Amino acid sequence: MSRSCQVTPSGSDPLVAGTLPRFRAGPRFAQAEPGACLACRRSAGLAFGRLEPPPNRLPDPILGDAYAEQVMRRLDPGYDKRRFGTSQMGLVAVVRTKAHDDWARSFLAEHPDAVVLHLGCGLDARAYRVDPPATVDWYDLDYPAVIELRQQLLPPREHYTLIGSSVTDLTWLERVPRSRPVLMIAEGLVPYLTETDVRRLLTSVVDAFPTGRLQFDTVPVWAWRTSKWDPTLRKYDAQFHCGFNTPAALAEWHPRLEYVDEAPMYDSPILMAKAPANARRMYRLLNLLPGMKRSTRIVRFRF
Numbered sequence: 645m646s647r648s649c650q651v652t653p654s655g656s657d658p659l660v661a662g663t664l665p666r667f668r669a670g671p672r673f674a675q676a677e678p679g680a681c682l683a684c685r686r687s688a689g690l691a692f693g694r695l696e697p698p699p700n701r702l703p704d705p706i707l708g709d710a711y712a713e714q715v716m717r718r719l720d721p722g723y724d725k726r727r728f729g730t731s732q733m734g735l736v737a738v739v740r741t742k743a744h745d746d747w748a749r750s751f752l753a754e755h756p757d758a759v760v761l762h763l764g765c766g767l768d769a770r771a772y773r774v775d776p777p778a779t780v781d782w783y784d785l786d787y788p789a790v791i792e793l794r795q796q797l798l799p800p801r802e803h804y805t806l807i808g809s810s811v812t813d814l815t816w817l818e819r820v821p822r823s824r825p826v827l828m829i830a831e832g833l834v835p836y837l838t839e840t841d842v843r844r845l846l847t848s849v850v851d852a853f854p855t856g857r858l859q860f861d862t863v864p865v866w867a868w869r870t871s872k873w874d875p876t877l878r879k880y881d882a883q884f885h886c887g888f889n890t891p892a893a894l895a896e897w898h899p900r901l902e903y904v905d906e907a908p909m910y911d912s913p914i915l916m917a918k919a920p921a922n923a924r925r926m927y928r929l930l931n932l933l934p935g936m937k938r939s940t941r942i943v944r945f946r947f
């Protein structure tokens with residue numbers, strides 16, 4: 645089945661006109677839309693500071709993502725009136741994005757000849773934010789319909805390639821150079837895959853490259869098991885398919901794989917520094933519950 649999504653520059657934007665919602669409709673796209681939207685919303689919400697920021701921006705932004713804000717305005721004409729970017733959920737998503745961006749920047753500073761595999765990219769403008777040197781080749785991969793939408797919303801770049809494929813169809817690996825250090829980034833992707841697929845993905849990437857880093861985030865088993873009742877996931881007809889209580893143990897899947905560390909999320913210093921007072925209070929309370937504090941784990945591995 646072939647589907648396409650179109651965004652036009654005028655008031656006849658198909659998202660508004662009701663044609664883009666088909667993107668949400670079928671099970672094949674069940675996981676596509678939340679990612680695409682979240683990627684934009686959270687980045688865009690914190691894009692710019694002004695003297696009097698509108699409700700969707702922090703006065704002192706965390707990501708400073710100009711592209712995301714532009715994309716979000718095209719997808720949602722009422723975007724500037726919404727509070728998502730400064731809401732509790734919007735903020736914590738930005739913290740995760742910032743952690744992945746910072747890790748990516750530090751890896752690329754040490755490996756300017758790297759190949760980046762940004763898997764389940766959604767509409768996230770990470771390549772533009774990180775802005776790697778021309779010696780890096782960057783690959784953004786997502787389902788074909790998401791990639792088609794990206795092409796309409798974000799400009800091309802040098803040394804930047806889009807791959808429209810399921811990440812589980814590992815033939816996409818044949819399309820990337822495999823003799824250089826690799827950085828695999830999978831933000832918000834792993835929980836949507838089965839454990840079998842995650843294992844095949846990680847071990848195949850390690851087998852395919854001489855050296856590299858893998859950075860991704862996971863949810864614990866309880867979050868996976870209860871995801872069918874999660875109102876946000878239900879809204880988009882999406883569900884998690886795996887969870888890990890000890891993500892560091894994934895290093896045991898491959899003899900060359902070694903766990904490095906974890907980035908803070910709900911207890912992140914940046915969240916506590918930037919969140920409005922009511923959000924900070926809520927996160928402090930949530931952090932008293934070990935299950936909530938570790939309900940998303942941002943982890944990285946090397947080989």
Ligand SMILES: C[S@@+](CC[C@H](N)C(=O)[O-])C[C@H]1O[C@@H](n2cnc3c(N)ncnc32)[C@H](O)[C@@H]1O
Binds near residue numbers: 675676766812831837
């Ligand atoms: C929660 S979103 C995260 C998007 C983006 N990485 C971010 O952090 O904003 C999950 C993304 O993974 C993509 N995805 C889920 N399963 C996939 C699969 N099997 N192959 C490729 N992409 C997939 C979805 O289309 C969606 O864009």
